[in-house]
Amino acid sequence: MIEFERVTKKYGNVIALDDVSLSLEKGKIIGVLGANGSGKSTFLKLIAGLVFPTKGKVLVDGMEVTKKISGKVAYLSELDAYYDSFTVQDMLEFYASQFSDFHKEKAHDILEFMEIQPDKKIRQLSKGGRGRAKIAFTLAREAPILLMDEPLSGLDPMVRESIVKGLISFVDLERQTIVMTTHEIDEVEPLLDEAIFLRDGKVAERVHVDELRETSRDSVVNRLKKIYKGEE
Amino acid sequence: MAGEFDTTKPIYMQIMEKINKKIVRNEWKAGDKLPSVREMAVQTGVNPNTIQRTYSELERMGIVETRRGQGTFVTENVEAIERLREQLKRDIVADFIRNMTELGFTMNDMIASLKDFSKGEDGKKQ
CATH class of the missing domain: 1.10.10.10 (Winged helix-like DNA-binding domain superfamily/Winged helix DNA-binding domain)
Known part of the structure; x- marks a missing residue:
């Protein structure tokens, strides 16, 4: 369980998150959605222990988040941070050396599913190849919480589909929770249990995706647009 | 997708x-x-x-x-499957009738148009 208790995060004078309180249940796939600069990445980084609240508390399983949280939380960055001269296999070994919950066998299965050859150098991979490799290394950790910052961003539709299918195939929702930010809402919507809409650092709304469809006959994309147009 | x-x-x-x-x-x-x-x-x-x-x-x-x-x-339980079949049929028919009624058609109009339509479809097949 992830809890935000009146969390405010400022970078200098800029407010990234503004007095956010909520809790996220286990075993769900949760989308954090909103415009650029709405606070999505900060939301994830606070759970990952990469940044800390200016005010308030972030708790994971009842414990306040510190840098040590990386044992429980797998974080997929929006950025590419790999050594070009490494092969995919080197990268896999590196992850295995850093995280005790990293499963090499599972990593190989996922790479195979995503059609990435382990002997390739990172620099030889296309952008889509690097995107898939990143997902594979994140999913190969048996961490209870998986955080993904824009996992589909800038990738072609075939790669996006392969990532979505890889995610469904390899996540274990009996023991894992995924929180992801994305702008590719159409594609991700069938994956989401819940959506959290952020606007200007605040939670504008939070919905169960199927309930939204059932009661308002509305899709997540439409809802987001309405929130930003101020129709709500 | x-x-x-x-x-x-x-x-x-x-x-x-x-x-x-x-x-x-x-x-x-x-x-x-x-x-x-x-x-x-x-x-x-x-x-x-x-x-x-x-x-x-x-x-x-x-x-x-x-x-x-x-x-x-x-x-x-084949009866359960048969019930489902009937249920789906009723749902589709009810939808059809509601739409047609909204447009002002009577039950007789609907029956006539169904007969016409099925004749037309037969015609196409030949």
Whole structure:
């Protein structure tokens, strides 16, 4: 369980998150959605222990988040941070050396599913190849919480589909929770249990995706647009 | 992927409808094993929790049965399948009648147009 208790995060004078309180249940796939600069990445980084609240508390399983949280939380960055001269296999070994919950066998299965050859150098991979490799290394950790910052961003539709299918195939929702930010809402919507809409650092709304469809006959994309147009 | 789903209806219901059709058409027969939740999720590109909900709803309706450790199967109760078939038929007919009534057609108009239409379709086939 992830809890935000009146969390405010400022970078200098800029407010990234503004007095956010909520809790996220286990075993769900949760989308954090909103415009650029709405606070999505900060939301994830606070759970990952990469940044800390200016005010308030972030708790994971009842414990306040510190840098040590990386044992429980797998974080997929929006950025590419790999050594070009490494092969995919080197990268896999590196992850295995850093995280005790990293499963090499599972990593190989996922790479195979995503059609990435382990002997390739990172620099030889296309952008889509690097995107898939990143997902594979994140999913190969048996961490209870998986955080993904824009996992589909800038990738072609075939790669996006392969990532979505890889995610469904390899996540274990009996023991894992995924929180992801994305702008590719159409594609991700069938994956989401819940959506959290952020606007200007605040939670504008939070919905169960199927309930939204059932009661308002509305899709997540439409809802987001309405929130930003101020129709709500 | 998302394009396969109607955005105004819950996804678990849309998958239920697809499965119901397969069962009513006898494509999935009484006693057949359904794909596992994971397989179905990957095939449809949908959250496994959603598929779990679909299977639970179908089980509640008596259309499928989950056997511990073995998976989910189409019910062997043919009467339940027959009831589902009747139910789907009634739903479609009710929809049709409501739409036609909204346009001001009477029941006789509807019957006549159905007969005409089916004659026309026969004509096309020849």
